[in-house]
Amino acid sequence: MLDQTALRTELANHYDLAPSPELAAAHPEIYAKMARVVSPPDWAMFAPYVVAINQLKKERNAVILAHNYMTPEIYHGIADVVGDSLQLAIEATKVEADVIVQCGVHFMAETSKILNPSKTVLIPDMEAGCSLAESITAEGIAEMRAQYPGAPVVTYVNTTAEVKAASDICCTSSNAAQIVAAQDSDTVIMTPDKYLAQNIAREVPQKRIVWWDGSCIVHERFTAHDLNAFRAHNPDTRIIAHPECPPDVVDAADFSGSTSGIIAYVERERPAQAMLVTECSMASNISDNLPDVDFVGPCNMCPYMKKITLEKVLWSLHSMQGAVEVDPAIADKARRSVQRMIDLSQQLAR
Numbered sequence: 001m002l003d004q005t006a007l008r009t010e011l012a013n014h015y016d017l018a019p020s021p022e023l024a025a026a027h028p029e030i031y032a033k034m035a036r037v038v039s040p041p042d043w044a045m046f047a048p049y050v051v052a053i054n055q056l057k058k059e060r061n062a063v064i065l066a067h068n069y070m071t072p073e074i075y076h077g078i079a080d081v082v083g084d085s086l087q088l089a090i091e092a093t094k095v096e097a098d099v100i101v102q103c104g105v106h107f108m109a110e111t112s113k114i115l116n117p118s119k120t121v122l123i124p125d126m127e128a129g130c131s132l133a134e135s136i137t138a139e140g141i142a143e144m145r146a147q148y149p150g151a152p153v154v155t156y157v158n159t160t161a162e163v164k165a166a167s168d169i170c171c172t173s174s175n176a177a178q179i180v181a182a183q184d185s186d187t188v189i190m191t192p193d194k195y196l197a198q199n200i201a202r203e204v205p206q207k208r209i210v211w212w213d214g215s216c217i218v219h220e221r222f223t224a225h226d227l228n229a230f231r232a233h234n235p236d237t238r239i240i241a242h243p244e245c246p247p248d249v250v251d252a253a254d255f256s257g258s259t260s261g262i263i264a265y266v267e268r269e270r271p272a273q274a275m276l277v278t279e280c281s282m283a284s285n286i287s288d289n290l291p292d293v294d295f296v297g298p299c300n301m302c303p304y305m306k307k308i309t310l311e312k313v314l315w316s317l318h319s320m321q322g323a324v325e326v327d328p329a330i331a332d333k334a335r336r337s338v339q340r341m342i343d344l345s346q347q348l349a350r
């Protein structure tokens with residue numbers, strides 16, 4: 001990828017990206033989805049990118065799959081599909097367009113490529129990683145298998161294709177409890193998120209769950225002490241935590257769920273005040289749709305998710321650089337683990 005300065009110069013040769021109150025005013029329907037969290041001058045700055053990207057999507061026959069942690073201008077301005085990891089994986093299988101631009105982190109783009117290998121899958125920044133994906137390799141899976149012979153390996157989708165290929169089945173935060181409960185073994189190995197595993201162990205007490213020592217650098221920073229202190233002064237605030245948080249943080253919350261589970265909970269419950277114990281963009285993205293909910297309290301930024309910007313999305317669609325490739329032999333094995341998860345969670349949802 002070009003460095004920032006070269007990328008800007010190159011883009012400026014092809015697009016007029018100067019802030020434009022005129023373009024901003026021409027798209028009130030897009031701005032209405034983020035007006036509570038994006039100021040008019042910022043929208044005037046984003047609008048030229050949003051318009052250029054949406055035009056280029058048509059020319060390239062591309063769709064944008066965006067995770068719930070993308071910033072509002074990406075989430076509302078250019079995404080065709082938004083969702084949590086499971087939803088995005090399922091949507092990737094259905095894409096008919098030639099190109100998928102994954103606005104999320106690398107393992108998500110890899111999952112899309114694995115599930116729909118004939119498509120060109122672009123990630124706007126190859127360095128959009130994930131601390132969980134970096135915490136384990138296929139050798140780590142082999143170590144766990146040696147330590148717990150015969151136990152199935154349930155691996156979080158936040159992993160590389162090699163790790164998925166070495167596992168028996170994948171899970172996401174929205175289906176982990178059902179996937180673990182459905183395993184035909186008393187002992188189940190969960191990798192790589194120790195906190196997700198510890199939270200699931202409490203939901204599925206009939207299984208002995210053993211885990212790898214990985215964690216999410218965003219969710220491990222929340223503390224039960226801070227949440228309880230906040231609650232002491234704000235007793236009516238609904239506290240909602242992602243299951244990548246440590247178990248005592250989940251205990252201090254009123255509800256825990258995947259990113260889409262969190263959105264569904266707030267939409268259903270409509271609390272006057274809500275604290276989303278997760279990545280900062282979550283509250284921003286749903287804020288305009290829930291004007292009666294006041295989002296309060298701390299949030300943590302995912303530095304990997306935040307590598308994806310409008311500028312880099314425009315560059316990837318313009319240059320068609322940043323295609324994710326997965327070795328076909330690895331992809332076949334990884335697909336089996338991801339597809340098993342999709343099939344089982346759809347079967348259990350019926």
Ligand code: 13P
Binds near residue numbers: 084086158257259260
């Ligand atoms: P979800 O599947 O809940 O969207 O989580 C993905 C993720 O990376 C959360 O940190």
Ligand code: SF4
Binds near residue numbers: 132133216279305
């Ligand atoms: Fe990975 Fe955590 Fe960022 Fe999600 S929030 S991508 S788990 S580092």
